[in-house]
Amino acid sequence: MILVVGSVALDSVETPFGKAERVLGGSAVFFSAAASLFGPVGVVGVVGEDYPMGELDFLARRGADLAGIERRPGDSFFWAGRYSYDLNARETLETRLGVFAEFRPSIPDAFRQARFVFLGNIDPVLQLEVLGQVRSPELVVCDTMNYWIEGSRDELLRLLGSVDVLLVNDAEARELAGTPNLLQAARRIMELGPSYVVVKKGEHGAILYAEDWMFFAPGYPLEDVFDPTGAGDAFAGGFLGYLSGSDTLDREELRRAVMYGSAAGSYAVERFSVDRFRELTPLDVAHRVEEFREMTAFEHRLESAADV
């Protein structure tokens, strides 16, 4: 099982292609939508009385255990944002934390033996509390953001000592490490604890850095990026979802996992919310990974190259 702890939110999103009001959002939801394609997921989060729990049924049918989503008096986490035409600049119009402001993750007994843990982007103090409640997971993957890097640096550094994979975007990696050079940034972050750093670069793909190797995944070339919200969490869901079907977390599996993450992230942006995942199958994702292979593979013979 994969345990995910993160936000379960309602999003209102405007893009050049349209508008969606109060649709499913939040890191735990995007993660689960992708990860549950591949195996069981235990979801931990909090919602208010206004949350349309019925809309999460498609996740439950697919094997996501929603028993860890606490329902509390008050409103759910609400985020409203707008993307400009180039879809790189995102403007937050409104954030209302609601019941999320008092979120203290409590991990159900049934989730405590999870083989994999994904700590969505929440307060590192809470992320640490989650790790205090689980029993020796095989792989702990963690996301964070500039807000915590700047405001809760000490707590974040403490957390990183217990994390196997840090999964952040390029700006976050640079800010956390204090260097504009990504390779240097990844190395410095690995010195803080994680064995792997996965840097997500949006349309430019993702890079997995390990101690003595690295792996590049391109971004999937889409003609229309409909709504970028949730791509990073869907990446994490594809990454851990793929690994959850694997017996050995070796280099080859980790490389494939990055590709599954990149594929899952590319599906997330094709529709609003998690809509693209509703009818998606694992085979669809595998086909996109196969496309990636066709777009990156090349034969090369060192000897003949030296002849020129």
Added chain:
Amino acid sequence: MILVVGSVALDSVETPFGKAERVLGGSAVFFSAAASLFGPVGVVGVVGEDYPMGELDFLARRGADLAGIERRPGDSFFWAGRYSYDLNARETLETRLGVFAEFRPSIPDAFRQARFVFLGNIDPVLQLEVLGQVRSPELVVCDTMNYWIEGSRDELLRLLGSVDVLLVNDAEARELAGTPNLLQAARRIMELGPSYVVVKKGEHGAILYAEDWMFFAPGYPLEDVFDPTGAGDAFAGGFLGYLSGSDTLDREELRRAVMYGSAAGSYAVERFSVDRFRELTPLDVAHRVEEFREMTAFEHRLESAADV
């Protein structure tokens, strides 16, 4: 032979790592430094009386024919620029065109049968004049920039009708096609003439777009980017240099050529000017291409993926 027409300049460059005064620069020089590693290159350009022709000896020794570099009364093209710490923002401090302002490329007879032509970033009117002087090259590769896209659009569009490969950076591709989406931009550019569009994305690598396939090359992960000047022209030199040793310009060769371009570009930025190319061998470049293979290759079985 590869014919290259472009600027032969003197550059003064400041980066966070140091300063270089009046060193070898210009698109034709960077291109030749990379391409001449792989085969004969005919260079066409213009310099003033101040140009230190002796410093180009290392290119001549390697098989670059400099007979097409005209020497005229006046000063050489001079460019001075500064890079900020993140090396993405480049500030031009001074541009003096000198004899380059009156440059009218005249292709020596010996170069007119060139199998490959690289039209460096100059006025599209001049690039067209070059094509009028050569006899049926197998592949014409062309670079351009925002200045011509905005100011000489009609001439550029006319030129594109006679070009096989347009090699531009991502901002130029977007501006030329009038869309922020790179895939759409590449498709629109191919409708204007070129069979292939190669989009250079700096540290994010490069993408080769063809009618019904595409190929992604990552950027080489460097701990220190010493001086980004000339990376794009070195890319072109590696790309065409590799192809010049090839009998068939098929899909597999083009994919490898992009990798050789990416490798050549990565060497360019490791030192000032073309200094990194002075002692470089084709085998060095091939080794870097091999590293790219190790950073991108993965095995994938669609059937087992569908089992999960």
